[in-house]
Amino acid sequence: MSTPATSTIDDAEPCTLPTLTEGAELVGEFKGSGYREPPQLVSLPNRQLVRLPPLLFQVVKALHDHRHLAGTIDPRIALDAVATEVSRAAGARISGEQVLFLVDRKLAPLGVTTYSNGARPQLVKPDTFLGLRFKLAVFPESATWILAGLFSWLFTPVAMIFAFAAVFLSEVWVLGTQSVGDALHRAILAPESILMVLGLAIASCVFHEIGHAAACRYSGVRPGVMGCGIYLVWPAFYTDITESYRLGRGGRIRTDLGGVYFNGIFLVGLTLVYLQTGFQPLLLVILTVNFEIIQQLLPTLRFDGYYIISDLVGIPDLFKYIKPILRRTLLRRAADERLKALKRWPQMIVTLWVLTVIPALAFQLTLIAVRVPELVVSDWRMIEGLGRAAAAGAGPLQLITAGLQILLLILPLLGLALLAYRLVRWLVVKAVRYVQGPAPEPALPGA
């Protein structure tokens, strides 16, 4: 959260009427939310979205409606006009001084408006818990838009009916009648087929991401960039679909499920090629893609399953509720304001999520941490082995296979190094804050 350039609550007069940040946009209601009072959304110039309670949004809207008064009349008179409009919308009186209070303490620090002294706010990115931090955009928005447009027709009802039927038939036939054991045996006998399995598994991931982008476009909003990165310790591909907050619940869930839907279509394609060629290693790829789908639907880390639950309950960030729910459930403290703001059913589902998923998540993360030394040693051993095999006169395909495998082994080690760096930095910041003591809370006017 940014620090205000200067607070003018205690100043006698505002310099200027605060305005909506240049490039920001009033989006409107966050549809299908799990909050008792439907929140409103504002889009910032950097395409981040801010959720505001109704009264704060009314203040922003009133400031925007009266922007023509900025610089033309006495700011106090302009503020009174804003306060009058907010009072009418809110059904209770608010003063010009209170509007300034909300601007300087609540809105400008989020980057929504300028400060009352005319200073521009700093735009800061939220610190997303267990988010994808280390990433590189490969396709810009314009390219994602075109790519999404090529495939968005697959979300029409007719196309989906055919696709679901094809996926069902493919899965039943492959998993019910074909022998994956034989396919594994043949893949081991022909090391070049490992390259093909790797390549197709990666192609499936890329197609998965295209599915998210296509669903986003079909639902009526622009998908963002696509790229790759390291998620915790694993190499990953990603699509930025932050704009999907503008959609209703159905559109958001369609976007979330678009990825596994496209995995299913990929499976149908693989099955058709297998039917034509009888090439056994393709069965390994089919199995791999099935595992990808299962892994994606897990609601622990920020995979598709997490976002599906988040959108079903209409709460954008479930991880924010871990602390208040654990405090209430385990420490028997009173429910804090964040929980009271939720409707009853979403609150129950989030509580269930926290109490079941968080132990699983803690176990998974502990397992990774405990296995770190073993992972480093075994990965280094495999890299040496692959390097020796390559140096012993392997053919070009074997070299490429070895190279790809080495890359997939190095990336988790790089991810570990980056995680360790972040952990050390976090500990240092915490230690410094502890030594300095908490910053004093600014007093409320009239207190």
Added chain:
Amino acid sequence: MGAHNKETFSFAELDLLAGEILPERVLLSLAGPPTGDGHRTEVFYACQSTYYAGTSGLLGTGLLAEGAKTTMTCVPAVTNSY
């Protein structure tokens, strides 16, 4: 904050209001299997390379000559699971 029966807002009530920058929605897929249990399987191949020098052709003229070639044959020799 409901304002159904209120006439005015207090600063203390307004101070409880809070907005939130929503986290970016980044849907991702892992490019490798999410191992965490440390299980790996290594396959070591035994490879044999054969070099054939070729021939110089009919009476050394190059007619019907065969070029040199190398063939590599690999079989899985050791499979190690750990």
